[in-house]
Amino acid sequence: MCLSDASTGSQRGDMGEGIPLHLIGFKCVCRSFKQDVSSNARAMMKLMNGADMAKHSLSTLGSANCFVDSLHDGRDFDCNISRARFELLCSSLFNKSVQPIRSLLETTGLSTSDINKVVLCGGSARIPRLQQMIKDLFADVELLSSAPPDEVIAVGAAMEAGLLVGREIGSSPESVIVEACVSDILLKEVDETGAEVFSVLLPSGTPLPARRHHILSGPGRLASLCLELYQKTTEQPERLAKIVLRDLETKEDNHDIDAVVTMKRDGSLHVSCVEQNSGKTEAISISAAS
Template sequence: MAAIGVHFGYTCACVAIFKDGRADVIANDAGDRVTPSVVAYRETEQIVGIAAKQGRVRNATNTVVKVKQLLGRTSVDPEANAHKAESKCPVVSKGEKLYYEITAGEQTKLVTPDAVAKLVLEKMRETAQAALGSDVTDAVITVPFEFSQAQKTALREAAEAAGFNVLRLIHEPSAALLAYNIGQEFPSGKSHVLVYKLGGTSLSVTALQVNGGMFRVLDTLTDHSVGGESYTDALALHLAAEFKRSFKQDISNNARAMMKLTNGADHAKHSLSSLTSANCFVDSLHDGMDFDCNISRARFEQLCSSLLSKSIQPIKTLLETVGLSARDFSQVVLCGGSARIPRLQKMIQDLFPDVEQLCSTPPDEVIAMGAALEAGLLAGKDGPCPDDESVAVEVCSADILVKEQDESGAEVFNVLLPSGTPLPARRVHTLQGPGALASLCVELYHPDYHLPSNWWLPSLQIVLRDLEPKEENHDIDTVLTMKRDGSLHVSCVDQSSGRSEVVTIAAAS
């Protein structure tokens, strides 16, 4: 039985199929194995992929890029507002909902991020089905580890609207490990693997513990200030300076010319991953003048030296956070298109001199490959025996904390369920409250990783009423259970009176 794996990234999407016991990435109708996550709206049609990206020069206000940044977010979200500020396609708010304002012909319409994502995912489904020659819809979709439940729900719904039967959402680091069959090599005992992902708009580094085929995320660090586009922009600025030197014309403030130059810089950057030099030619860049420039890999690395250092620093920070050294890792897996940069690979290898670096599968395809392998496993009939397969388990995606008071009366937050905990999971905790009170409120919190301060946000409040006042403290037994689907069950019982409250929060996905 065939199945599909989809990696829907911020800048690009990739689809792989599982058939006859193996996974393969599928090229789209343009012959590319990776498709830009770009949608262009025209008067009578919508265009997805490379044609939409190239046509952005003339149709920027009706071309949507990085739609994943808005999926599942509201108008009050800082990340949504950052995307809104940089988007050439206008983003408007109605209440807390966000829409792209599209002007196609004489009509202006509002399009939801979900509808844009649906078009990209439809393109992935059509690409896979064209290769399979049949109407297969079973799929596994990957998500970043830091995705909230609302974002996962929005992505799942967009995939279902695109015609997929979503078997499971799995985290990108787990998919990367599955692509290399990591876990089978260590049937007993623990090992550690680092997953390094440098995508178009962000960098994420994840440390995982592998134990008998089970993956546990120890910690992950994401930096949205550096990505593949940062390298492209650095090269584009250099090319603009070269154009100014040659033609005495400054195009740095000409949005259309810079967009054309950025497209050329992007092609040159990709070429420099496999060649020692690349040519950037832009037809009629400014005032009818063509631009032709050769750039060497050494020059590119020099231009991006600060970005390369910035791309390495999160690894060092993560190792300090998890309390591990480079010697504690057995493998490093590279993901994301910009992880192809040879100098970056060398710098990572220098940090892990005796560790196997896995990049034989193209980094921009590896996550989709892992998703397809998981899809084949879940589809069940055509894949390997589950007993012989390394399976990624669902884990808690964010810390769940309880607010308490210490002996001095100050508020403290204690972690009940750490992020990365394999599900299902159960935690029992005893809370204490002043005996004079007739009611007590148990408050659970979760972190918002997008806020630098005041980042504990209320997740759940449970009030125990009609308690009998007494001299000693009330002891409240709190039992927290999270199932594999992400649903949360919380029960609170007063030890002395037996008063109890039970709350169940269904999984958003």
């Protein structure tokens, strides 16, 4: 028995839009943009992307940051949203997701006691509140969530195709799964002419865990230097984090910054920067988006 509802997905469904609608109101009141950007398609798309990343983070964290670079009139947007707030915003969508299950059970004449396993699939299956509601509905049923929800349907279709052509499941050697970086991780620098350039630290497909060293140079006359990490999933890179080394001693020659970027198997990033002359250090950790 399979049940799906595309309207609750994160790409174009209502659940992906709940956070941006909240953020628009929050922005207008608290950040004084003085203008409703809902009619600006480009700004809305950037806001949707930032909110979607925040939603993914809320699957594992109690709160998440939503940062949108140059959202409107060259001004950045930055705010935090808690998991409790997100669950409140999407409570009607969670109920909408669970209601068809009850309807299907009623139509087929089955009860929850007749179901022995439930497989979660789709990106929204990672949402803790939605998982809990399904657990409450199927109190004595095993909830299977070990397989990546985004891959469940594809794997099931491949297994069914194998059965249709007469291939027994498990007859071929078990595949070895290697975790890999899903997108390019970039470092933004400024060259001698003042132009911004991006260096690829971790190309897409890099086996994890991975560790990279990179030496940056900055003018010695500056008392602070900034390092920015980006993720390239589309043509326009999205900023992941910014690290600022402050209170550096000015000097005639350049500052040399040793940057170390480490990505774990779960996709989380740890970045540390050390100014080689003074030993000034800054570090930041970035949790993986689910």
